[in-house]
Amino acid sequence: MMNDALKVTRLHYIKREISFVVPIIIMALVVIVSILVALVMQRVGLNPDSTEWKEGFQNNGGAFWSFPGFFVYLGVQAIASTFPFGMALGTTRKAYAAGTALFFLLQAAYIAALGLVLFALERLTDGWFVSAYVFNVNMLGSGNVPILLWMIFTVAFFSLSIGGVFGALFVKAGTKGPMILAIALILAVAVLLVILAPQLGAIFRSLTFVRVGAGFLAIGVAAAVGQYLGLRSASVR
Structure with missing residues (x-):
């Protein structure tokens, strides 16, 4: 089974541009946009050494939010x-x-x-030479390298696996499969929010990077199992 699984992995890497180049382009664009924002802010008179500047860029979530959408797409097309x-x-199908x-x-x-x-x-360029912070930000651990790696890895795996489930259901049932799953997930989240509403404040206060990343990883693993379950009876077209 291991040899067959490795063949499938190599098959996914046939599209090397999407796997290797596009993520670099996406992250580079986030950096470029952040640099441009920093330059505009400086042109209007804001001081890069001020507390407001540093707090503003520490809340920059561009790097965190830039790749989940692409990786959901990559997960869908990888299977489809x-x-x-x-x-x-x-x-x-298990090896696949x-x-x-x-x-x-x-x-x-x-x-x-x-x-x-x-x-x-x-870090080497002190914020890309213009005090623009993209990866040294709150959502990625504020300079804590293990947290940075943990959050990026778990979010990327989560996004790919979620896309994989949608791709598997598309292969199994056409457009109806992903649509039914999307509706079911929305309803499940809504019901969960209603049930947990009184405890939401305490839940959010108890969250840590380790717990959030572990949640992403657990959902990603569950989604990987869902991919297999969806493909187990899917027809080959």
């Missing part, structure tokens, strides 16, 4: 476009699901490594 080829290789999960893990690790490189460049 390769499942028939994976089956043509003679792999079992395992190989896809490994691809998602490797991609998440790659993105975390990219984030670390850009964080190091940001």
